[in-house]
Amino acid sequence: MSQHAFETALGRLICDDGFRREFYDDPEKAIICRGFELTSIELHSLCKINSGAVDAFVFHVDDRVRRAAEPLIECTGVAGPRTLPRRSLG
Numbered sequence: 001m002s003q004h005a006f007e008t009a010l011g012r013l014i015c016d017d018g019f020r021r022e023f024y025d026d027p028e029k030a031i032i033c034r035g036f037e038l039t040s041i042e043l044h045s046l047c048k049i050n051s052g053a054v055d056a057f058v059f060h061v062d063d064r065v066r067r068a069a070e071p072l073i074e075c076t077g078v079a080g081p082r083t084l085p086r087r088s089l090g
Contacts, residue, residue, distance in 0.1 A: 006042045009034075013046065014058055016067040024051055 009031060012019045022030040027047050031038055038046070058066070 002037060002039075002042075005036050005038055006045070009036045009038060009042075009046060013049075013054060014061060015065060018067070020054065020058070 012034070013023055014020075019030060019034060022033070023046075028043065031043060031046075
C-alpha cells in the first residue's frame with residue numbers, strides 16, 4: 001500500500017480536469033494509465049467518493065492551481081490501449 005500514491009491520485013482528481021474526466025469514465029483505466037500503483041482498497045476508496053462532492057470541491061479551487069483538460073493521446077500498456085494527456089516537450 002502506498003499512501004503517497006493514493007494522496008497523489010486524490011490530488012490529481014481534484015486538480016487535473018482531464019484526469020477527473022477519465023476517472024469518471026473508467027476509474028481503473030485512468031489509474032493504470034497514469035501509472036498509479038494503488039491497492040484494490042485504495043482504488044475502491046477513490047471510487048466511493050461522490051463525483052458531485054468532488055466537483056463542488058473543485059469549484060472552490062483557484063483555476064491557477066488546476067490543470068485544465070488536455071488533448072488525449074493513445075497509451076498502450078499491459079491492459080491494452082489507454083489514453084494519456086498530450087504533453088509538450090518545450
